[in-house]
Amino acid sequence: MSFFSAAISLLSLLPLQSLPYSVAHRGGHIKGYVPENSPAGVASAKKYGFRAIECDVHYTKDNVLVLMHDKTINRTMVNASDLSKIQEPVIVAETNFADLRNNYVLASSDPAKRTAIPTFEEELAACKKYGIVPMLHTQHFQAYKRAKEVLGDNFI
Numbered sequence: 001m002s003f004f005s006a007a008i009s010l011l012s013l014l015p016l017q018s019l020p021y022s023v024a025h026r027g028g029h030i031k032g033y034v035p036e037n038s039p040a041g042v043a044s045a046k047k048y049g050f051r052a053i054e055c056d057v058h059y060t061k062d063n064v065l066v067l068m069h070d071k072t073i074n075r076t077m078v079n080a081s082d083l084s085k086i087q088e089p090v091i092v093a094e095t096n097f098a099d100l101r102n103n104y105v106l107a108s109s110d111p112a113k114r115t116a117i118p119t120f121e122e123e124l125a126a127c128k129k130y131g132i133v134p135m136l137h138t139q140h141f142q143a144y145k146r147a148k149e150v151l152g153d154n155f156i
Contacts, residue, residue, distance in 0.1 A: 021156070023135050024050040026069055033113070035106035036076060037067035039126035040113045046130040052156060053127070057120050057138035064097035065120035065143055073117065077104040083114070124150045 027041025028034060034044045037056055045053045056069040069076070072089045079086060080103055090104070097119075105114040120143055127134045128151060135156040136143055147155040 021052040021133060021135075022050050023052040023054055023156075024048070025054050026056065027053045032107075032109050034110075035108050035113055035115075037069055037123070038106055038113070038115065038118050039122055040108075040115070042123065042126035042130050042132050045132055050132070052133040052135050054137050055120075055123055055134045057136060057140055057143040058092045059140060060092060060097040060100060061094055062096045062098075065140065065146070066092065066097065066100065067118045067120060067123050068092050073100065073104055076107060077117065078107045078114075079103065080105045080116075083107075120146065121150075127151065127155075 024041070024045040026036035027038060028043070028045030028048055028050055029036035029038070029041045030044065034040050042053060055067060057065055058068050058071070060066055071093065072091050074086045074089055077086065077090075078084060083105070086104065090100075092100070101116045105116060108114050123134065124147060126132075133154055133156060134147060134151070136147060138144075144155075
């Protein structure tokens with residue numbers, strides 16, 4: 001038996017959770033099509049064989065946990081009314097959730113993927129549905145606490 005064959009045999013005895021994870025940065029997003037940090041990105045990550053995704057979590061002004069990489073929504077979202085580029089900076093922490101949810105959508109060439117800003121709860125539900133492990137990228141303790149409540153120890 002070669003060293004390589006022996007190594008593969010030994011790896012097959014380990015629990016799957018102990019093996020390295022491939023992590024999709026900001027979810028399985030595809031620029032211009034599948035928005036980053038979105039439930040659609042979770043489904044895309046699963047489709048392309050990723051076991052985990054990075055989740056960027058921020059609070060809105062009224063303390064709702066949402067998914068967004070940047071401090072503003074300008075790079076990843078557009079105006080919901082006409083899909084135009086957002087001109088003035090819209091800072092997540094300075095904007096109420098209802099305003100974010102009603103006035104803007106994630107940018108995508110696919111109309112079905114032009115959804116409102118995802119809540120952290122929606123992302124956790126998508127992770128659970130697709131068997132994807134979220135790797136939380138946040139300083140907000142409440143996000144880790146909530147992930148533990150929803151997913152047990154199945155998060156990073």
